[in-house]
Amino acid sequence: MKILMFTWEFPPLISGGLGMACxxxxxxxxxxxxxxxxxxxxxxxxxxxxxxxxxxDTLPAVFFEQSKQLRYxxxxxxxxxxxxxxxxxxxxxxxxxQLSDIKQYVQSIKKxxxxxxxxxxxxxxxxxxxxxxxxxxxxxxxxxxxxxMRSERFARVLxxxxxxxxxxxxxxxxxxxxxxxxxxxxTHIHATEFDRAGGPGDERVHKIEHSGMRFADQVIAxxxxxxxxxxxxxxxxxxxxxxxxxxxxxxxxxxxxxxxxFKGPVILFLGRITLQKGPDYFLDIAHKVLQSHPEARxxxxxxxxxxxxxxxxxxxxxxxxxxxxxxxxxxxxxxRILRASDIYVLPSVSEPFGxxxxxxxxxxxxxxxxxxxxxxxxxxxxxxxxFWDTDLWVETINHLIANPEKxxxxxxxxxHEVNKIQWNDAAVKxxxxxxxxxxEYIRNQE
Amino acid sequence: xLNIVFYFQVHQPYRLNxxxxxxxxxxxxxxxxxxxxxxxxxxxxxCYLPTNKLLLELIKAHEGRFKVAFSITGTxxxxxxxxxxxxxxxxxxxxxxxxxxxxxxTYYHSLAFLYDRDEFLDQVSMHRELMQQEFGYHTxxxxxxxxxxxxxxxDIVYEIEGFKTIVTEGVDRILQWRSPLYAYKNYSKRMNxxxxxxxLADDIAFRFSNRDWPEYPLTVQKFVHWxxxxxxxxxxxxxxxxxxxxxYETFGEHQWASSGIFDFMRHFPSEILKHxxxxxxxxxxxxxxxxxxxxxxxxxEPVSWADEQRDLSAWLENDMQHxxxxxxxxxxxxxxxxxDEELLRTARLLSTSDHFYYMCSKYFQDGDVHKYFSPYDxxxxxxxxxxxxxxxxxxxxMR
Numbered sequence: 063m064k065i066l067m068f069t070w071e072f073p074p075l076i077s078g079g080l081g082m083a084c085x086x087x088x089x090x091x092x093x094x095x096x097x098x099x100x101x102x103x104x105x106x107x108x109x110x111x112x113x114x115x116x117x118x119d120t121l122p123a124v125f126f127e128q129s130k131q132l133r134y135x136x137x138x139x140x141x142x143x144x145x146x147x148x149x150x151x152x153x154x155x156x157x158x159x160q161l162s163d164i165k166q167y168v169q170s171i172k173k174x175x176x177x178x179x180x181x182x183x184x185x186x187x188x189x190x191x192x193x194x195x196x197x198x199x200x201x202x203x204x205x206x207x208x209x210x211m212r213s214e215r216f217a218r219v220l221x222x223x224x225x226x227x228x229x230x231x232x233x234x235x236x237x238x239x240x241x242x243x244x245x246x247x248x249t250h251i252h253a254t255e256f257d258r259a260g261g262p263g264d265e266r267v268h269k270i271e272h273s274g275m276r277f278a279d280q281v282i283a284x285x286x287x288x289x290x291x292x293x294x295x296x297x298x299x300x301x302x303x304x305x306x307x308x309x310x311x312x313x314x315x316x317x318x319x320x321x322x323x324f325k326g327p328v329i330l331f332l333g334r335i336t337l338q339k340g341p342d343y344f345l346d347i348a349h350k351v352l353q354s355h356p357e358a359r360x361x362x363x364x365x366x367x368x369x370x371x372x373x374x375x376x377x378x379x380x381x382x383x384x385x386x387x388x389x390x391x392x393x394x395x396x397x398r399i400l401r402a403s404d405i406y407v408l409p410s411v412s413e414p415f416g417x418x419x420x421x422x423x424x425x426x427x428x429x430x431x432x433x434x435x436x437x438x439x440x441x442x443x444x445x446x447x448x449f450w451d452t453d454l455w456v457e458t459i460n461h462l463i464a465n466p467e468k469x470x471x472x473x474x475x476x477x478h479e480v481n482k483i484q485w486n487d488a489a490v491k492x493x494x495x496x497x498x499x500x501x502e503y504i505r506n507q508e
Numbered sequence: 509x510l511n512i513v514f515y516f517q518v519h520q521p522y523r524l525n526x527x528x529x530x531x532x533x534x535x536x537x538x539x540x541x542x543x544x545x546x547x548x549x550x551x552x553x554x555c556y557l558p559t560n561k562l563l564l565e566l567i568k569a570h571e572g573r574f575k576v577a578f579s580i581t582g583t584x585x586x587x588x589x590x591x592x593x594x595x596x597x598x599x600x601x602x603x604x605x606x607x608x609x610x611x612x613x614t615y616y617h618s619l620a621f622l623y624d625r626d627e628f629l630d631q632v633s634m635h636r637e638l639m640q641q642e643f644g645y646h647t648x649x650x651x652x653x654x655x656x657x658x659x660x661x662x663d664i665v666y667e668i669e670g671f672k673t674i675v676t677e678g679v680d681r682i683l684q685w686r687s688p689l690y691a692y693k694n695y696s697k698r699m700n701x702x703x704x705x706x707x708l709a710d711d712i713a714f715r716f717s718n719r720d721w722p723e724y725p726l727t728v729q730k731f732v733h734w735x736x737x738x739x740x741x742x743x744x745x746x747x748x749x750x751x752x753x754x755x756y757e758t759f760g761e762h763q764w765a766s767s768g769i770f771d772f773m774r775h776f777p778s779e780i781l782k783h784x785x786x787x788x789x790x791x792x793x794x795x796x797x798x799x800x801x802x803x804x805x806x807x808x809e810p811v812s813w814a815d816e817q818r819d820l821s822a823w824l825e826n827d828m829q830h831x832x833x834x835x836x837x838x839x840x841x842x843x844x845x846x847x848d849e850e851l852l853r854t855a856r857l858l859s860t861s862d863h864f865y866y867m868c869s870k871y872f873q874d875g876d877v878h879k880y881f882s883p884y885d886x887x888x889x890x891x892x893x894x895x896x897x898x899x900x901x902x903x904x905x906m907r
Contacts, residue, residue, distance in 0.1 A: 324532070373888050374826075374827060377832075383835050383896075386892075386895065386896060
């Protein structure tokens with residue numbers, strides 16, 4: 063079985079959980095013998111034909127243009143980074159490629175596929191809704207347009223049984239590929255606009271999410287929490303939705319032993335500093351805990367659009383040198399901050415899944431997670447609290463600081479629990495879903 | 509007689525490393541030695557060495573009629589020794605001419621006066637000892653960091669350290685109808701008080717190379733003509749003092765050599781001395797020259813020489829600055845109790861006012877000046893590194 067997979071993030075092209083989830087999932091699927099042609103928002107027009115689990119780290123690439131492919135194979139690269147740089151993968155997912163003309167995009171897509179007569183009325187409407195929504199002057203919209211235009215060629219030239227698209231950024235590409243090839247489409251929902259925005263968000267994104275999920279043959283939700291959300295907010299047929307929880311594997315080279323930075327207890331927030339992740343709740347919690355435990359240190363690790371506001375607010379609350387910001391951390395640095403932490407908190411307002419707590423638990427850190435999260439469905443040895451219940455967060459953290467032996471025990475129990483959550487189990491579920499979808503497809507063809 | 513009183517501020521801070529949370533406890537250095545060396549070498553080559561050479565020539569050429577004053581911080585002296593001993597030698601040579609006055613200040617160019625009087629006095633006496641030790645000079649005139657001044661400052665530097673003269677900014681809202689051209693007394697009438705004539709001082713320090721300034725280019729003739737005109741207002745034979753206070757780095761660093769600033773300075777003394785009623789004196793000489801009853805002026809609130817507002821807002825306005833400085837002085841107490849000299853030294857290096865200046869988030873023109881002087885991308889970055897450094901200091905304290 064061969065899959066054409068579109069995703070916006072894949073290590074080292076990574077800004078959040080999506081990239082980590084895709085990595086674990088793809089590696090496990092390859093382990094089950096499934097082959098995957100991976101398409102990423104690279105600068106150069108390439109795809110990654112992945113055949114065995116090790117390929118997720120080496121990322122073998124094929125250029126679409128013959129001449130470029132020849133030049134590429136003639137190059138010698140000393141490091142993986144050098145090679146990936148040549149292809150145009152950067153650490154910063156906001157800076158891949160320049161855009162050609164938008165009009166060209168709308169025209170070329172509309173003319174050939176959207177308005178074609180063979181499309182059913184419903185298909186036509188969904189494609190129309192997606193095309194109309196994928197308009198704007200933002201960089202990101204431009205990048206998605208470019209990505210979508212490219213997908214046409216991938217869809218035509220590559221050979222595959224099924225299309226798998228991750229999150230709204232790649233839904234237009236997935237839809238177009240399905241339209242061209244007639245092959246079944248699985249859309250994977252890692253987060254909706256409601257989660258990311260912590261409120262209504264951008265209507266264009268909702269429409270693209272909606273049309274993508276409606277157009278798909280199957281939808282994979284990363285949690286029960288997310289499945290409920292897409293049923294109630296997007297009115298997606300529950301029969302089409304399958305829940306596949308994410309998992310977490312500790313990288314082989316990870317060092318997990320405790321290595322303290324601070325003498326006092328360290329409470330960690332690790333993630334994007336955006337409304338969705340509840341960083342403002344973290345600050346409120348810190349403010350209150352520090353009143354009874356001034357020896358504690360609160361670390362906010364990550365970057366995001368609320369970073370500056372929270373920095374200023376932490377100063378105005380006079381939290382002295384007890385509330386610290388790390389800025390952007392790479393994987394090795396994340397490891398070091400985890401090794402130095404005692405309590406991990408995820409006060410997300412809405413978290414479809416949330417891999418980061420699993421990572422923290424794998425490091426033996428006691429975790430407190432928002433009830434409004436998918437990850438709460440898969441772990442038992444963690445505290446689960448409503449994101450808005452600041453007093454309970456404070457009480458829990460105070461209790462853990464006052465009872466370090468309890469904190470350590472909870473951390474160890476959590477570590478054992480997380481070690482059992484394997485990507486392989488998730489991959490088996492996805493493979494079964496692929497098979498069922500293909501069977502359905504073949505039945506319909508007959 | 510109108511006497512020009514030149515005082516130049518010489519200061520270099522120890523800039524912080526981009527100190528991250530993960531650097532805490534790792535024994536990595538808090539201070540960016542490489543950058544500090546680089547800046548010192550650059551400024552020595554562009555400003556200190558050529559300007560000192562020029563001033564020495566001028567002092568010799570005018571045989572005692574051209575005089576200047578310097579205030580040199582302890583952190584600058586230390587970094588001369590580390591990175592540019594020639595610069596320190598050239599200052600010594602200038603002081604040896606007898607035509608140079610050295611002013612007293614805080615060793616670390618700190619804001620300690622506003623937060624911790626004991627620490628302030630310690631830093632003042634450390635600086636006095638340093639001037640004695642390096643230059644064999646006993647300081648008589650005091651300037652607080654960034655010309656920050658208020659009545660209570662004059663009390664403690666007079667009573668405890670016995671300074672006789674103090675210099676500060678000629679702030680309009682304090683002076684009102686009075687002219688900064690006369691020597692005043694502090695509010696208690698015990699100290700001689702000199703006020704910067706900011707219009708003319710800033711013409712050199714800030715506007716000299718500004719092509720959008722209507723008076724550009726500033727020639728020596730034009731400038732001396734303006735000064736001459738100032739002297740015409742005095743009909744009773746009282747001695748006036750034109751206090752031109754500025755950063756020494758004005759010469760060659762803030763105003764580049766290509767702007768003609770060195771030529772300006774080279775010809776300025778002789779042009780002044782062509783006039784018999786114009787001359788140069790040092791700050792401490794003004795007390796004896798004031799041939800009139802000196803009026804006392806009260807500064808109930810602190811003033812400074814920075815930015816349009818001439819108040820403390822360049823260092824102490826936003827929440828980041830307040831949280832940072834309050835945290836620092838909170839640590840001073842704990843360090844004293846522990847009695848750890850090395851930690852005290854580190855805290856003092858962190859007390860240098862520049863660290864708080866980098867956190868300034870005022871916009872408009874002043875923000876630009878701040879940005880020019882800051883080694884960081886933004887006030888937020890400066891704050892983050894500083895707070896991390898204070899977290900490191902506290903961890904060391906608990907060792």
